[in-house]
Amino acid sequence: MAEQVISAPRSLPVGPVESHGVGWNGMACLIASEAALFGYLLFSYYYLGASNPRGWLMEPHPDLHLALPNTLLLLASSVAAWWGERGVRQESKGQALAGLALALVMGTVFATVQVYEWHAKTYAPGTSSYASLYFITTGLHMAHVVIGLAVLAMLILWIAFGYFSPLRRLPVSNGVLYWHFVDAVWLFVFTTYYLTPLLGFAR
Amino acid sequence: MTPARSQRMIADTPEIGEVTQALRDRLEAIWETKPGFVGWLASVDHKEIGLRYIVTAFLLLAIGGVEALVMRLQLIGPDRHLLTPEQYNQFFSTHGMTMIFLYASPILSGFSNYLFPLFLGSRDMAFPRMNALSYWVYLASALFLYAGFVVGAGPNDGWFNYVPYASREYNPGLNMDIYALGMILLGISTSVGAANFIVTVFRCRAPGMSINRMPVIIWGTLTASVANLVVIPAVSLAFFLLWLDRQFGTHFFDPAGGGQPLLWQHLFWMFGHPWVYAIVLPAMGMVSDGLPVFCRHPLVGYTAVALATVATMVLGFGVWVHHMFATGLPGLSLSFFSGASILIAIPSAVAIFAWIATIWLGRPILTTAFLFFASMILLFVIGGVSGFMTASVPVDWQLTDTYFIVAHIHYVLIGINVFPVVGATYFWFPKMTGRLMDERLGRWNFWTMFAGFNIAFLPMHLTGLMGMPRRVYTYPAGMGFTTLNLITTIGSFLFAAGVLMFFWNVVKSWRGGAEAGPDPWKGPTLEWAIPSPPPPYNFAVIPTIATRHPLWEDDLDEGRARSTLDRGMTLAHGKEALATTSLDGEPDMILKMPEDTLAPLMLTLALTLLFAAMLGKLWWLAAIGSGAVLAALIFWTWPRRQLLEREAAVHG
Amino acid sequence: MNGPLAYLDGFGRRADIVVPLTWAVTIISIAVCIVIAALLWMAIRRGREAAGVDAMAVRRSEGGMRFITIGLAVSLVPLLVTLVWTMSALAAIGAPPRRARVEIDVTAHQWWWQADYAGDQPSLGLRTANEIHIPVGEPVLLRLRGADVIHSFWVPKLSGKTDLIPGQTNLTWIEANAPGRYRGQCAEYCGLQHAHMAFEVVADTPAQFAAWRQAQLQTAPPAATPQQARGRALVEYRCALCHTVRGTIAGSNVGPDLTHLMSRSMIAAGTLPNDSAHLAGWIVDPQSFKPGSLMPAQALTGDQLADVTAYLETLK
Secondary structure: OOOEEEOOOOEEEOOOOEOOOOOHHHHHHHHHHHHHHHHHHHHHHHHHHHHHOOOOOOOOOOHEEEEEHHHHHHHHHHHHHHHHHHHOOOOOOOHHHHHHHHHHHHHHHHHHHHHHHHHHOOOOOOOHHHHHHHHHHHHHHHHHHHHHHHHHHHHHHHHHHOOOOOOOHHHHHHHHHHHHHHHHHHHHHHHHHHHHHOOOOOO | OHHHHHHHEEEEEOOOOOOOOOHHHHHHHHHOOOOOOHHHHHOOOOHHHHHHHHHHHHHHHHHHHHHHHHHHHOOOOOOOOOHHHHHHHHHHHHHHHHHHHHHHHHHHHHHHHHHHHHOOOOEEEEOOHHHHHHHHHHHHHHHHHHHHHHHHOOOOOOOOOOOOOOOOOOOOHHHHHHHHHHHHHHHHHHHHHHHHHHHHHHHHHOOOHHHHOOOOOOOOOOOHHHHHHHHHHHHHHHHHHHHHHHHHOOOOOOOOHHOOHHHHHHHHHHHHHHHHHOOOHHHHHHHHHHHHHHHOOOOHHHHHHHHHHHHHHHHHHOOOOOOHHHHHHHHHHHHHHHHHHHHHHHHHHHHHHHHEEEEEHOOOOOOOOHHHHHHHHHHHHHHHHHHHHHOOHHHHHOOOHHHHHHHHHHHHHHHHHHHOOOOOOOOHHHHHHHHHOOHHHHHHHHHHHHHHHHHHHHHHHHHHHHEEOOOOOOOOOOOOHHHHHHHHHHHHHHHHHHHHHHHHHHHHHHHHOOOOOOOOOOOOOOOHHOOOOOOOOOOOOOEOOOOOOOOOHHHHOOOOOEEEEEEEEOOOOOOOOEOOOOOOOOEEEEEEEOOOOHHHHHHHHHHHHHHHHHHHHHHHHHHHHHHHHHHHHHHHHHHHHHOOOHHHHHHO | OOOOOOOOOOOHHHHHHHHHHHHHHHHHHHHHHHHHHHHHHHHHHHHHHOOHHHHOOOOOOOOOHHHHHHHHHHHHHHHHHHHHHHHHHHHHHOOOOOOOOOOEEEEEEOOOOEEEOOOOHHOOOOOEEEEEEEEEOOOOOEEEEOOOOOEEEEEEOOEEEEEEEEOEEEEEOOOOOOEEEEEEEOOOOOOOOOOOOOEEEEEEHHHHHHHHHHHHHOOOOOOOOOHHHHHHHHHHHHOOOOEEEEOOOEEOOOOOOOOOOOOOOOOOOOOOOOOOHHHHHHHOOOHHHHHOOOOOOOOHHHHHHHHHHHHHHHOO
């Protein structure tokens, strides 16, 4: 005897709750695609590095004096953003604003230092393929930092308006997730441009 | 606010009800597109968007087809000069760009857009506004890309656009800049659409539709979308780097500055080969779902076919170098990619034998749709074995860049894309319009297309074996190409006549075809359970799925569980849809769907302005464009009041 | 299957290895198409119904998976055979069977071919264009470079394609086992005149090859008549900007080396037969034969053209 099945759930969340919602899936797709973009950029670096004769590296011994602290600063900004998100989760507006504002400031300092690094270079994007790659990779990363900072700024504004609560906070979770991604991808860029030459790649 | 009140706004027990006229009226009022031109521009209805995609893509198919016919006139005999070399080069490049980028993928997006929520028992896609965005950006990029061709500055280096010929030194005009920037713009559309398909499949299925109960076309589009999501950045990056090389003197592809022409080829084909699968896998899914209906037999080997779809793409990521066998790569690399390219035939064979078994065990009814689907099997095999021949490196060193490859790519793209798509039109046209297409004209349509196509392209294999190189604007007499080319030209015009019959049939049937009713083919899947054309909300109640073929359960009588289609969650408190869990399809949350909005169109206009400014290197205008993009994004993402806790009381 | 560029028959050591493989995969492919077409035909004939969908309930028949398992098992055989055969053929043609005694640097230009033969000493090296002579029965090593954009070196009767890419040098080798003229063609799209970028490989007996080589080392003969002298002066004035005629002041390398122009059977990269009428026509209006060619039209009077042609015809 056939038996009809029918789905009649007792209670369902209405709209996104906590970090749950299709918007999260959408952000995951965006991050996957962006990660792939950086994957192809780094592929280009390793491909050109491996197929060029010695001397291709413009900086066989990269200077870590600014880059390493700057990298740590960017990572710390991720922690600040996480702490700010926690503020939203715990309904502490002050902590939320402070955390995200701190991340915003740290991110801005990172960007400023990076711009200074660019100015300090002895080569320009048109100097060689290494130089082109260095500037376009860090440049595209910078574009992501700027977008991330804009996102943080908007989140700060919306938190100040009191738009979010511990349950309704998907935009915050998504925005902070994006910021984590921007920081994580820098680790790969940093490793490629600053550490692999020290380990002997293309040197 | 009290915790109890907060609780109710955040969670709700969905009402269960029957399909009643009152419910339909209520949903209609909530979901319908607002009247007027602005309402039309603002619509986020997936059916509306899907139709726009389909109409636009077919128009571009017609334009690309005319370009092909002009080229065939040039090649009808040796040493003919209807087109200058430059014109011919722009024609073949634009033809490739049109068919591959502006027809083959968008047409599938159109069908998937229209059909996904219907297949899945959902009221819309996961991100309706992004859906509208992907269409508008597609339209904008098509206009952008064609703007150059119209003024004689179309792409002239093939759709593959190899450097250094694409670099500024050899190609000083705007041709390549338009192509590069237009392709980046199109990439945005494709990526956004791909993300939408992925999330829709994983989150917007009817309850009970676990992933092993999805129609095969869903597997095809899902696989293609995952691939697109991760390979589009490769080609967008390549075009971006090319633009920088051309306009700002960087050296990514310039050997004089330590760059590599082959870097272009790697980035392009890392994208390009998965892309080829992305424009055939959904079409194979159309056959897997459509053919069984006319065989009155479920698809044989559903699981095998679904897994083969995924396996094709997994292998498809590892075969890009077979486009580069002649570039002087080391032997080990040649062996690896040759092996992978030979073995990729295995998953395709699974699908072929599954379809044949389905016809064999069923009782085929020879409708026009069936003819298109069944003939695709043969065309797929011909295109497949010629691909298998090129996978063998020593053989490929002869075949590559001859007309053999032109024949191969047309068997793949016309055989596995155009034929299933035309079949799918005959199959789903009644659902989209409520009218049947003319079957008598359909036969003429099919046999003309089938004969014309094979007359044009089967001899072309021989043209290639005789050694005719690709992408030549003319050829000398005495090479053994003349007769073969004449036959191909005749066949191509016959094929074009068949395509015209198809368009005529669509127009004629749309205006005055026979009434179709909700389920003219007695199909198995959910789209046949609702009226034709579907109401704006698709499903008045959310169906519950118990098997892979909800509408065939009584016939098949396999197992005891039966789907429930006429009773279920009504979700009529505003524009609501159901989200389910990724794998099992258990109800997970109620989605508050966005209203119609102009935001996608605004963002598209802002993006187009930005890209036009980049093309003209008008930086002040680019700054305005960027500002407009930012403004449109902020407007778009501004949290909706009904989803903010303090406003949530409006619910219910 | 006869035609200057057809490759289902071959005349070289590489072709001997590749042609059977090509035939094998072609026959396998045709067989697969026939089998599938027959299966499809039988499947449709077998259960074909005149009834509409309305009248027919859906039934599931058992045993469908057998099609897939048997089909796959059968398909695997030709796939694996091809895989093994491909790998062994690839190994066999990967390198010349013995050290090549003739080495040629081939440089592809838009839209012609330059060939430089290495000699045991620099004075024995020579340069020619669009017609490459090789000794029969000897493997010849080719070093391939692209001067501007990517081209592809292809002599179908002797071997498959290898690209000539700016910034890198690709190696390949050819060996003819019968004397003759083998047509070659650029096989990578390279711009306006990709269609007219052909060349010839001429396989000579060892004695002929040695004689050819000796002849090519000679510089251009002096003008023997007043007409030739006037022609030579015009060539030095008009053509020297792009072309070399060794023994004169013409020494530029933008276009093909003309020192032994008349030893070649074709002009304009395999586009026109090399006779005086075509030569004169080409000099006066190259753009009508190869629109976009980098060779500009020469505004010469009828007498001047006759002088130039008369001189060029001495460059044997």
